[in-house]
Amino acid sequence: MALKKIYNIICFVFLNYIHSTREAFCSAMFLLNKILPILHLILRPCIKWFLHTFTRLCELQRICYGARAGANRSKQVERSLTMSRNVRIQELIKELNEQVDHCNDYEFNEFSSRAVPIVMREKSIKPHCHPDFPALFGQCVTQIWGYKRLMIAVERLRSEQYDAENPDHEAKLLNLWDELMPDTPLEARITKQWQEIGFQGDDPKTDFRGMGMLGLENLLYFVKEYKDAARHVLSHSMHPRFGYTFAIVGINITSMAFRMLKEGSAKTQFFNVCKTAPNINHFHMFYCYLFFQFDSFWMESEPRNIMDFSTIYQNFEGWVLHALKNDDTVFNSNSLIEII
Structure with a gap:
């Protein structure tokens, strides 16, 4: 009986230790998930400056040249544009977001040709030094705002109720x-x-x-x-x-x-x-x-x-x-x- 009591006490202490350790780990991970995004926002300008200094490329160039075509590249480009502090780029994003809701196919096809020169000018990207950038970045612009346009088209269909008289x-x-x-x-x-x-x-x-x-x-x-x-x-x-x-x-x-x-x-x-x-x-x-x-x-x-x-x-x-x-x-x- 004594051995059984000792065994039960050991099991109880061990389980409590595991439970408390797990709670501490979960709490630490929760805090980490909250803190990391804030740290990223604070350190992002410094990281961008460091990379730009040593690569002579802006963030959008590094993404377009280094990321795989498709989701990997376009997601990063969208994130970079969204987080940009450049006033003209912010205005560009706002303009395109407002126009994508009602533009026709021709107007939409002009989105990339409008966005590319503005970004190149604001980021001091010289066309003769970086001839590949316009096409790579322009494709991302088309995908990003094409997705937004698709969301609008799908929402219109979803909000159109079935009418037996139609x-x-x-x-x-x-x-x-x-x-x-x-x-x-x-x-x-x-x-x-x-x-x-x-x-x-x-x-x-x-x-x-x-x-x-x-x-x-x-x-x-x-x-x-x-x-x-x-x-x-x-x-x-x-x-x-x-x-x-x-x-x-x-x-x-x-x-x-x-x-x-x-x-x-x-x-x-x-x-x-x-x-x-x-x-x-x-x-x-x-x-x-x-x-x-x-x-x-x-x-x-x-x-x-x-x-x-x-x-x-x-x-x-x-x-x-x-x-x-x-x-x-x-x-x-x-x-x-x-x-x-």
Whole structure:
């Protein structure tokens, strides 16, 4: 009994020590995460001065010449521009941000040709000494503000509510059925048949409330551009044990893709895929990849029932976000579709 008491005391002390050490470590890491950004802001001008003195290159030049093309370069350029204290560069950023909301294609294509000379003048970059800089920096400008323009286009689609009185909306909805169920005619506009492809009720329009026309456009793009893949996913959704609601899950994937776009984590994907400005089709392809990959993730998870959806959905989103933290990540929907 005495040995048992001594053993219990030792275990109690050891566990308390581990617990207190872990708390101290967590507290230290929390403080470090708070302090490091502040230290970086304080030391950044000194670091820039030091590097500029010894390399004879400004920060934007060092990024454009040294960083890999795509997300690695454009993210750093965007960060450098955002943190710049140069008044004219700040004004330039403000001007482009205001104009990207309503500019046409021609005006947008002029963004890089407007930004390059201003930055070169303000940073004293001589064209004859650095002939490669304009093209490298201009590409980053196109990607950065192309992403902003894409966010605006996607938001407009999301905020456009499905209208049963709109012939275009109705035609797209009926086209969705025809693409997924070519051998089964739709008996009526409002019918329980819609539940066969994963809508909740007899009228699909109610399911588009959260994501608006963006949800329908995503689904329609998937079933038209990647027909075999879409039907493959639909067949999985009808699995007797692991089945799920195809259309509803598809709309949830739209919500995920939209959230990643808005929060900026999707920049990795779009900056790596698009050498110029991303457009709405690139967003649709990103969606197709996510939907296709989620289906595989779902089947491999072997859910007990649809009640496991929330957990699996969150785990999948976490996996995608983790992958997007790597600047080299590229989600290629074409390679996935070719497997089928």
